[in-house]
Amino acid sequence: MGDIDEAVRQGKELVGELKPSRQRMLYPYALLNLACAWLAQGSRDEARQALLEVLPLAFRQFDHRTVASVHLALFSAVSKRGEEAGRFLGYANARVVATGSQLQGNEAAAEAKAHLLARTQLGDSVLEGTLAAGKAMSDAEIELLARHVLNTAGGYPPSRAAAVACRAPAQTEGSAMAPTQRVGRC
Numbered sequence: 172m173g174d175i176d177e178a179v180r181q182g183k184e185l186v187g188e189l190k191p192s193r194q195r196m197l198y199p200y201a202l203l204n205l206a207c208a209w210l211a212q213g214s215r216d217e218a219r220q221a222l223l224e225v226l227p228l229a230f231r232q233f234d235h236r237t238v239a240s241v242h243l244a245l246f247s248a249v250s251k252r253g254e255e256a257g258r259f260l261g262y263a264n265a266r267v268v269a270t271g272s273q274l275q276g277n278e279a280a281a282e283a284k285a286h287l288l289a290r291t292q293l294g295d296s297v298l299e300g301t302l303a304a305g306k307a308m309s310d311a312e313i314e315l316l317a318r319h320v321l322n323t324a325g326g327y328p329p330s331r332a333a334a335v336a337c338r339a340p341a342q343t344e345g346s347a348m349a350p351t352q353r354v355g356r357c
Contacts (some may be wrong), residue, residue: 178208246284253292261305
């Protein structure tokens with residue numbers, strides 16, 4: 172890993188340059204990379220703000236749902252929300268398979284770190300359940316989960332829609348689960 176402070180500095184500079192430019196399609200990627208650098212630096216609140224800003228771009232204006240979900244998984248895992256991280260990872264994996272795409276360098280590194288942290292927090296069987304639940308989530312459900320995770324991370328109350336979309340009893344290790352059943356709470 173390189174110099175994290177320098178990555179943050181360059182990321183802020185790039186975001187500042189791209190925001191007002193005609194290259195708006197690159198702006199979400201710059202925000203996502205900056206969020207990842209802030210997480211590596213331990214600046215979770217700044218990462219959260221960048222992820223909140225990127226959500227409408229990633230989910231509505233441009234189709235960056237896969238990459239955004241990987242970074243949301245890392246944010247969730249770093250925030251000790253392994254179940255949510257597993258859902259984001261499952262969703263991202265399903266999109267990678269469906270589109271025939273693959274994660275690039277920083278994206279693959281973020282996915283691996285999120286997976287490791289979530290596995291450590293949950294154990295193998297619970298993580299597998301959350302991955303399966305994430306694979307079954309729709310675009311709208313994953314966006315609601317993202318808003319819920321980011322809003323509750325900052326101490327803000329979750330929206331009712333997000334709470335309803337994410338509600339389900341927590342799974343315990345070794346219990347049976349249907350593939351479309353949501354696991355745990357948001």
